[in-house]
Amino acid sequence: MRDRPHKESIMKSFYGVLSLILIIFMFLAASILLAGPATAESNPIRIGEIDPLTGKLAKHGQEIHEGILYAIEEVNSFGGIGGRKVELFSRDDQSQPEVAINQTEDLLYREKVVGLVGGYVDSLVGPISELAAKHQIPYVASASLQKGLTLGRKNPYFFRVANLDGIVQPLCGFLIQDLKPKRAAILFAATPGSTEFGQQVRSCLLDAGIEIPIFEKFRPGSPDFSAFLLKVRQSNVDVLISGGFFADHLVLVRQLKDQNIRLKAYIGPWGVAYPTFIEALGEASNGLFGMCAWNPGIQIAGTEKQSHDFVGGFTARFGKTPNTTTMHGYTSAKALIGAISRVSESGNDLSGENISRELRSLDLLLPMEHLQFDKNGDPMNYRQVVVQIEKEKMVPVYPAERKTGEVVQPSTN
Amino acid sequence: MIILQLFINAFSLGSFYALVALGFALIFGVTHAFNLAHGEFVLLGGYLAYILVGQMHFPFLLTLPISMLAMIFVAVLLQKLLRYVNEPYELNTLVVTFGLALVLQNGMLMLFSADYRFIRSTAPIIELPKTQLVVTQTQIILILTSLLATTALYILLRRTFLGKALRATIQDREAAKLAGINVRRMSLIGFAIGGTLIGLAGPLYARTAYLYPSGGIEATLIAIIITIFAGVGRIRGILLGGWALGIAESLTVYSLGTGWRELVSSLFLISLLLLRPEGILPRRMGANG
Numbered sequence: 001m002r003d004r005p006h007k008e009s010i011m012k013s014f015y016g017v018l019s020l021i022l023i024i025f026m027f028l029a030a031s032i033l034l035a036g037p038a039t040a041e042s043n044p045i046r047i048g049e050i051d052p053l054t055g056k057l058a059k060h061g062q063e064i065h066e067g068i069l070y071a072i073e074e075v076n077s078f079g080g081i082g083g084r085k086v087e088l089f090s091r092d093d094q095s096q097p098e099v100a101i102n103q104t105e106d107l108l109y110r111e112k113v114v115g116l117v118g119g120y121v122d123s124l125v126g127p128i129s130e131l132a133a134k135h136q137i138p139y140v141a142s143a144s145l146q147k148g149l150t151l152g153r154k155n156p157y158f159f160r161v162a163n164l165d166g167i168v169q170p171l172c173g174f175l176i177q178d179l180k181p182k183r184a185a186i187l188f189a190a191t192p193g194s195t196e197f198g199q200q201v202r203s204c205l206l207d208a209g210i211e212i213p214i215f216e217k218f219r220p221g222s223p224d225f226s227a228f229l230l231k232v233r234q235s236n237v238d239v240l241i242s243g244g245f246f247a248d249h250l251v252l253v254r255q256l257k258d259q260n261i262r263l264k265a266y267i268g269p270w271g272v273a274y275p276t277f278i279e280a281l282g283e284a285s286n287g288l289f290g291m292c293a294w295n296p297g298i299q300i301a302g303t304e305k306q307s308h309d310f311v312g313g314f315t316a317r318f319g320k321t322p323n324t325t326t327m328h329g330y331t332s333a334k335a336l337i338g339a340i341s342r343v344s345e346s347g348n349d350l351s352g353e354n355i356s357r358e359l360r361s362l363d364l365l366l367p368m369e370h371l372q373f374d375k376n377g378d379p380m381n382y383r384q385v386v387v388q389i390e391k392e393k394m395v396p397v398y399p400a401e402r403k404t405g406e407v408v409q410p411s412t413n
Numbered sequence: 414m415i416i417l418q419l420f421i422n423a424f425s426l427g428s429f430y431a432l433v434a435l436g437f438a439l440i441f442g443v444t445h446a447f448n449l450a451h452g453e454f455v456l457l458g459g460y461l462a463y464i465l466v467g468q469m470h471f472p473f474l475l476t477l478p479i480s481m482l483a484m485i486f487v488a489v490l491l492q493k494l495l496r497y498v499n500e501p502y503e504l505n506t507l508v509v510t511f512g513l514a515l516v517l518q519n520g521m522l523m524l525f526s527a528d529y530r531f532i533r534s535t536a537p538i539i540e541l542p543k544t545q546l547v548v549t550q551t552q553i554i555l556i557l558t559s560l561l562a563t564t565a566l567y568i569l570l571r572r573t574f575l576g577k578a579l580r581a582t583i584q585d586r587e588a589a590k591l592a593g594i595n596v597r598r599m600s601l602i603g604f605a606i607g608g609t610l611i612g613l614a615g616p617l618y619a620r621t622a623y624l625y626p627s628g629g630i631e632a633t634l635i636a637i638i639i640t641i642f643a644g645v646g647r648i649r650g651i652l653l654g655g656w657a658l659g660i661a662e663s664l665t666v667y668s669l670g671t672g673w674r675e676l677v678s679s680l681f682l683i684s685l686l687l688l689r690p691e692g693i694l695p696r697r698m699g700a701n702g
Contacts, residue, residue, distance in 0.1 A: 054518065055627050058527035095627075187671065218671035221631060223429070223622045226422035227666035230415055247529045250623050254531075258549045259418075260538060276528055284533075 044087040045080070045340060045350065047072065047333075048107035049118040050128055051142075055095025056221060059246065060120050060325050064142045065090060067322065067329025068117055070314050075337050082344040086337065089113060093124055100124045104131045113137065114350045115336045118329065122146035122192040129158040136352040138339070138359055142332040143325065145193030150376040157352060159359050159377040161331045161369070164196055166382035167269050167291060171241075172204035174386045174398035178407065179265055181238035185214035187228070187252075188243035197243050197269065213237060220245050225252050229259050238264040246271035250280060257284055264409060265289050273387050273394055274323050285392060287408060291384045292324040294368040298385060298396055307367035327368045335371055338364050414545050419663055425552035427659025428559035429621050431652045433632050434639035435562055436610035438651050440488070441640060442583045443603030446495050446506040451611070451636050452629030453517035454491075458484050458615015459532075459624045460525055466532050473532060473620065477558075481612030488608025492601055514629060521626035531623040532616065551620055562613060563652045566606070570648060579603065638682060644691050657681075 049068050052061030072088045080086055089111045093100035100119075107113050108131065116132055116139040119125040125144040132139035133155045141149075141160040145167070149158065175181065184205055188198030195217065202212050213235040216228065229252075232240055240263055242252055249268045256266065271277060272290030292298060299307035310330065314322045322330075339358035340350060348354045364371040370381040386398035388407055395405035437451040448454075461483055462476035471479075491513075498505045536550035570576035581589040582599040590596050618624070618632065642658060643650030658678060665677040 054522060054527075056625075058522065058627060059529060059625065062527045190672070216670045216672060219675055222671070222674070223631070224422075224426045224662070225671070226426070227419060227663040228671050230419055230422070230667060234415060247623055247625070250529060250531060254534075258538060258547070258551075260540070260547050280529065280531065280533075282533060 044085040045344075046087050046089060046111055046113045047336060047340075048104075048111060048113035048116045049088055049090045050093050050100055050103050050107070050116065050124075051090070051118040051329075052095040052120055052124065053090070053092035055093075057095040057120055057124075060143070061092075061095070063323060063325040064118055064120055064329035064332075066314075066318055067326040067331075068142070068333040070310075070317060070322075070326075071330045071333035071337060073317070074313070081337070081341050084344075086340075095124070097123055097127050101127045101131065104128045108132075108135045108137060114352070115140070115340065115355055117332050117336050118142050119144060120325075122149060125149065125160075126192070129155060133157050138336065138352055138356045140332045140336045140359070142328045145196065147196060148192070150378045155377065157356050159335065159356075159373050161328055161335060161371065161379055162293065162382055163378045164193065164200065166293070166379070167384050168197060168200045168204065170384055170386060170399055171201060171267070171269060171291065172208075175205060175210070175239065176208045178398055179239065181210055181264055183211045183213055183235065183237040184239040184241060185216075185232050185235065185237040186212060186241045186243070187214070187216050187218060189220045189245065189248070190217050191220065194243040194270075201241060218244070218248075220248055222248065223251065225255050226259065229255055229261055232263075233259065233261045239267065240265070241267045241269075243269060244271065246274065246277060249277065253281060253284060253288065267291075267386075269384070272389070274325075275321055275394075276323070278389055278392050278394070282392070285389045288389050289397075290387050290389070290394070292387060292394070293382065293384045294324050294327040295387075295394055296321055298387070298394065298402075299367040300365075300369060300402075303365060303367040306365075310367060324368075331366050331368045331371065334364060334366055335359065335362060335373075338362055417544075418546055419667055420660070421546065421548060421552065423660040423663035424656055425555050425659070426663065427656035428555040428652070429617065429655070430635050430639050430658055431559045431655030432555065432562065432610075432614045432617055434636040434643075434651050434655065435559075435566070435648070436488075436607040436614060437633070437636035438640040438643065438648070439566070439610060440603055440607035443579055443607075444492070444495075444600045445503050445586070446491075446604075447503050447510065448491070449507055449510040449633055450491070450514040450517055450629070451510075452632030452634075453514050453521070454484060454487060454608075454611045454629075455614050455618050455632045456521060456624055456626070456629045457487065457517070458612045459619035460521065460530075460615075462616030463530050463532055463619050463624060467530075473534075473616065474554075476616045477613055480615045481609045484612030484615065485605050485608040488604040488611065489601065492604035496597075514633075518626050518629065525624075525626065527626060529623045529625045530619070532620040534620060551617075555617060555621065558613060558617065559652055559655070562610060563648060566610075566648045569606075575602065638678075641682065642685060 051065045052058055072086050075086050089107055091103035091107060093103055116137060119128055119141040120143045122144055125141045126149055129139055129149055138157045143162055144160040145164040186198050186202055188194045202215055205212060214231060249271045267289040269291040272288050273292035278285045296311045339355050339362055342358040343350055343354045360373055372380045374380050385396045385402050387394040388397050390408055396403050397405060397407050440446055440448055458480040461480050465471040465476045466473055495506055498509055534551050539548045570580055578594045579599055581594055582596055586596055639651055639654045642654030661681050662674050662678055665673050
């Protein structure tokens with residue numbers, strides 16, 4: 001007697017569930033039919049970007065981001081890649097390596113991006129490159145220098161548009177051939193790239209018989225260099241090479257002037273050759289030496305129109321003039337877009353392996369460099385120019401084939 | 414001469430540290446509010462001065478009273494906000510002001526962008542005759558304002574009835590309440606005076622260092638370290654602590670190198686905490702003043 005109603009209730013529940021499944025199935029089928037076949041529009045190509053958009057490196061992170069964003073908008077304005085729009089997923093690493101790792105994982109696991117781009121300083125780029133390798137996703141770093149990231153291990157998915165040789169070689173050439181100091185002081189930041197930079201510059205200058213009485217490391221963001229500058233004054237150096245960043249130069253240059261220290265040259269490979277740096281320091285910036293791979297009016301031969309169009313388009317879009325860091329972001333995004341386009345044209349899947357293969361054989365003429373990667377992912381033709389600030393304008397003074405003016409001495413007066 | 418120059422620079426650096434710390438130390442001493450947004454407040458004062466000098470062409474010295482007045486208002490707003498914080502007060506104010514610091518950082522990022530900014534000094538360098546010593550106008554302003562602010566605060570705390578009430582609040586809030594002191598009003602006054610000092614530090618920060626939206630963390634760290642150096646509520650100790658740190662850092666950089674600065678400063682701080690947990694001044698000299 002008790003079994004029968006129980007069986008009926010089980011059957012009722014079974015039919016109920018079955019009806020529900022059927023309704024859901026019909027609803028899904030209807031929505032698929034109504035939506036029609038998947039279009040290229042609804043299936044964009046997803047690219048991930050990790051940059052320090054906040055925190056102490058935010059200035060340069062924002063600049064790289066704008067360069068990348070401009071490259072993405074540019075390709076989309078031409079109809080995207082193979083009719084598919086390119087979608088950029090930007091993530092802020094807050095200038096902290098642990099956040100960079102979390103954000104990269106988010107882009108790889110959740111957003112399922114086909115490639116990564118961006119990054120400023122090797123302490124942030126290094127962890128991202130490790131994750132990219134683990135997931136077999138190509139990563140084109142915008143600003144990375146540390147040799148260990150490309151030469152120290154095999155990472156077929158890691159590429160970068162800048163390298164240390166492109167800075168050290170022209171700088172050493174300029175110092176040894178043109179400036180010919182007797183004694184130089186080297187100050188470098190406690191970051192992997194800047195430390196390697198300091199060591200390599202010291203090595204090349206010592207080989208050329210130039211004395212290095214001061215070779216010191218410092219923590220970026222230091223509020224005072226006056227005690228260090230007293231040593232510079234005491235040691236009678238001709239040249240001070242400072243591997244610090246934009247903000248460090250702001251303090252160093254002001255204190256150099258305040259202490260009335262005269263040098264043949266003050267050289268800041270990073271942070272000096274920026275229009276905003278010149279604007280901030282005004283006349284005090286005159287005579288200083290900086291380095292850049294590109295700036296408006298400073299581009300490699302044959303890219304004048306491209307460079308001019310970029311400056312015009314970027315200024316119209318963002319309301320400000322692009323600089324060398326912006327161009328690093330743009331170049332890295334162009335590299336990734338170029339490789340994806342070639343995979344798409346060949347009809348292959350946008351897999352990490354296929355995109356990386358295309359990146360290795362890429363050959364792009366861009367305003368910053370003739371972009372080709374070597375087998376380690378380093379750029380083959382990246383060379384910066386030495387500029388001197390004269391009348392609050394950047395004037396390329398080295399190498400000879402790119403210089404447009406002569407050195408004015410002394411550098412700090 | 415080099416050593417003399419080193420000490421001039423060290424005193425100027427120490428005065429800068431003391432000015433950055435004074436507002437934090439006073440607010441923490443009087444109200445026990447651990448203001449992690451202190452550095453952001455200093456930056457706000459700095460940005461205000463930057464706009465006044467850069468865009469409205471105000472003379473730099475005039476930006477000091479304007480910034481001080483503006484920061485009184487901001488500090489009083491903070492006091493009103495922190496009135497809603499429950500016990501444990503110190504810990505909860507730390508959490509609230511940490512959140513506030515993040516909000517302010519993002520606000521400043523939107524308003525001023527991530528660019529680095531500073532106030533240019535156009536004053537010529539002063540070369541002391543028959544020596545190779547040089548002093549800048551900024552260094553003179555730093556040393557003088559830190560001395561003036563410390564002296565004024567010392568007189569206020571030691572020679573006035575209000576100061577007595579404030580000191581009583583710093584020493585023991587419950588006992589002060591029992592003695593009939595309106596602790597809440599003292600808290601408001603503490604924030605207002607703290608705001609004045611923050612307002613004084615802001616323009617000088619913009620002229621000595623540089624401004625950027627995330628730069629407040631460094632100013633907050635300086636303030637916390639100097640307050641620990643001095644001992645809570647010990648105003649003269651702030652200036653002495655600033656000078657001690659400035660001299661220690663300058664001597665370290667000069668004798669060992671720039672890379673040793675942070676290590677030696679940290680060792681100095683740890684030694685002081687172990688040997689003189691009550692602060693840099695002896696207790697009889699330093700009590701609340």
